[in-house]
Amino acid sequence: MTEIVALEALAARVASGLTLAVPVDRSGVAMAATAALIDAGVDNLHLVCVPISGMQADLLIGAGAIATLETSAISLGEAGGAPRFGAAVRAGSLTLRDATCPAIHAGLMAAQHGVPFMPIAGIIGSDLLEVRPDWKVIDSPVGEARKVVVVPAITPDVALFHAPEADRAGNVRIGRLRELATMAYAAKRTLVTVERIVDRNLLETEDSAAGVLPSLYVDSIAVAARGAWPLALWDEYPADEAEIARYAAMARSEEGFRAYLSTFLAHRKQVA
Amino acid sequence: MSSERERREILIATIADLLDGIRHVAVGASSPIPAAGAMLLRARNERDGKPPVRISILGSQAHNFFTNGGIELFDCAAQGRVDAFFLGGGQIDGEGNINLVGTGDYPRTDVRWPGSFGSAYLYHLIPRVILFREEHSPRVFVPKVDFVSARAITPEVPRRGGPYALLTNMALFDFDREAGGFALRSVHPPFTPADIRDNTGFSYAEPEVVRETPRPDPATLALLRGRILDDLAETYPAFARTMKQAA
Numbered sequence: 441m442t443e444i445v446a447l448e449a450l451a452a453r454v455a456s457g458l459t460l461a462v463p464v465d466r467s468g469v470a471m472a473a474t475a476a477l478i479d480a481g482v483d484n485l486h487l488v489c490v491p492i493s494g495m496q497a498d499l500l501i502g503a504g505a506i507a508t509l510e511t512s513a514i515s516l517g518e519a520g521g522a523p524r525f526g527a528a529v530r531a532g533s534l535t536l537r538d539a540t541c542p543a544i545h546a547g548l549m550a551a552q553h554g555v556p557f558m559p560i561a562g563i564i565g566s567d568l569l570e571v572r573p574d575w576k577v578i579d580s581p582v583g584e585a586r587k588v589v590v591v592p593a594i595t596p597d598v599a600l601f602h603a604p605e606a607d608r609a610g611n612v613r614i615g616r617l618r619e620l621a622t623m624a625y626a627a628k629r630t631l632v633t634v635e636r637i638v639d640r641n642l643l644e645t646e647d648s649a650a651g652v653l654p655s656l657y658v659d660s661i662a663v664a665a666r667g668a669w670p671l672a673l674w675d676e677y678p679a680d681e682a683e684i685a686r687y688a689a690m691a692r693s694e695e696g697f698r699a700y701l702s703t704f705l706a707h708r709k710q711v712a
Numbered sequence: 713m714s715s716e717r718e719r720r721e722i723l724i725a726t727i728a729d730l731l732d733g734i735r736h737v738a739v740g741a742s743s744p745i746p747a748a749g750a751m752l753l754r755a756r757n758e759r760d761g762k763p764p765v766r767i768s769i770l771g772s773q774a775h776n777f778f779t780n781g782g783i784e785l786f787d788c789a790a791q792g793r794v795d796a797f798f799l800g801g802g803q804i805d806g807e808g809n810i811n812l813v814g815t816g817d818y819p820r821t822d823v824r825w826p827g828s829f830g831s832a833y834l835y836h837l838i839p840r841v842i843l844f845r846e847e848h849s850p851r852v853f854v855p856k857v858d859f860v861s862a863r864a865i866t867p868e869v870p871r872r873g874g875p876y877a878l879l880t881n882m883a884l885f886d887f888d889r890e891a892g893g894f895a896l897r898s899v900h901p902p903f904t905p906a907d908i909r910d911n912t913g914f915s916y917a918e919p920e921v922v923r924e925t926p927r928p929d930p931a932t933l934a935l936l937r938g939r940i941l942d943d944l945a946e947t948y949p950a951f952a953r954t955m956k957q958a959a
Contacts, residue, residue, distance in 0.1 A: 512829050512830070513828065515826035525824070529820065529824040536818075538818075539828070540828050540831065540832035540861075541786065562832060563832045563836070564868065565865075565866040566861060567813075567818070586869060587869050616778070616780070617781060618781025618783070619782040622783070
């Protein structure tokens with residue numbers, strides 16, 4: 441059964457050393473939970489960005505929580521490059537697993553289907569194949585005789601995201617952001633923060649059920665109001681561009697990042 | 713200020729021309745000029761009774777008709793349902809290869825860019841990929857990229873996708889898939905073919921007479937300065953505001 445717990449208890453489900461999957465900025469990023477993870481001192485994580493990330497990954501990298509980074513890109517969007525990511529690459533303090541967006545989706549889908557790998561179009565000729573020896577080029581065993589890339593299944597220990605609402609049974613409304621479902625299908629455990637818990641049954645009608653991740657796939661839920669801030673939550677609030685720009689400016693230096701981080705963590709405690 | 717507006721207007725109108733004939737164009741996040749070019753084509757087709765144009769803007773809620781999650785654009789491209797797309801590059805070489813990862817030796821690159829995004833895949837699958845990079849300099853247009861995020865030509869596998877043109881602040885190039893390189897098509901005023909040679913680090917074919925990139929005609933400008941900026945404001949408010957203020 442899905443448990444409904446406090447934010448700190450949810451964050452405590454993420455132990456150091458686990459593989460953690462998180463969604464792209466627009467899909468509902470659990471920023472409040474990210475603050476709680478950093479506060480709890482989690483480290484040595486293998487972060488899988490589905491398929492890219494921004495401020496969330498940069499915060500975790502800056503806080504020293506990430507050992508391995510698997511992503512197709514890290515960028516703060518309009519606010520520019522991700523400064524702590526850049527610094528960590530220069531320092532060589534991360535193991536990089538550079539990817540391309542559909543390969544991350546394909547790896548998760550292999551896990552979703554319970555198969556060891558997934559074939560995927562394109563990619564041949566890219567140096568990503570040089571730096572990702574776990575991706576293979578094979579002769580297609582069926583159909584047209586041609587080369588095809590296969591990528592291994594990605595089975596995260598934990599998937600973590602933020603959504604508008606869940607019902608008391610633990611069903612979570614994800615709208616048309618099907619990548620959140622893919623993450624949950626693939627992951628061993630799924631943790632979700634929500635703006636609110638609703639009393640109605642989200643599976644009640646075909647209409648509502650179509651946009652819902654059933655509680656079968658959801659292990660823990662915590663309420664975190666404005667839990668994606670300063671990132672956007674679809675249909676709920678836009679991104680706080682000024683705050684993201686402030687982060688981008690401050691995080692250029694290690695000292696600036698530390699100052700930002702302590703305010704960010706303090707802000708979260710005030711909200712909670 | 714108004715010359716900055718003219719520069720952007722030439723780019724937007726050129727993109728609309730490059731997209732002529734397509735049914736569905738996808739535009740990546742943070743790409744106001746490509747998005748404006750796609751919207752201009754759509755508005756022009758509507759005005760002229762030509763077939764409608766679908767536009768998908770990644771990361772936009774309003775300009776996104778997909779309902780199957782982040783994978784759908786990629787599946788759609790694999791099915792041949794996306795005709796055109798835009799890619800950039802921290803480095804682009806004369807063979808049309810692009811680098812979105814960084815300079816120097818991987819993994820501890822001297823300069824690190826965000827990453828390859830969907831390029832390694834989409835370059836194979838979308839027929840009309842327009843390389844769009846505003847900065848036209850020898851550090852961007854290099855003889856050989858330091859990291860190939862996506863390769864333009866791969867004779868070892870069948871593909872329908874690849875580069876179609878390269879558009880910069882200074883010039884427009886066509887990509888010749890047979891020859892495996894770029895050919896200068898036109899130079900934007902006030903630049904000259906010599907400026908292009910000085911600022912391009914790779915070799916390319918140059919015709920004996922190089923045309924000037926045409927400025928948008930009055931009807932196109934009226935559409936662009938009116939409806940297109942209004943359409944654009946929803947996704948790129950700051951960009952649309954700057955363009956309006958320059959008027």
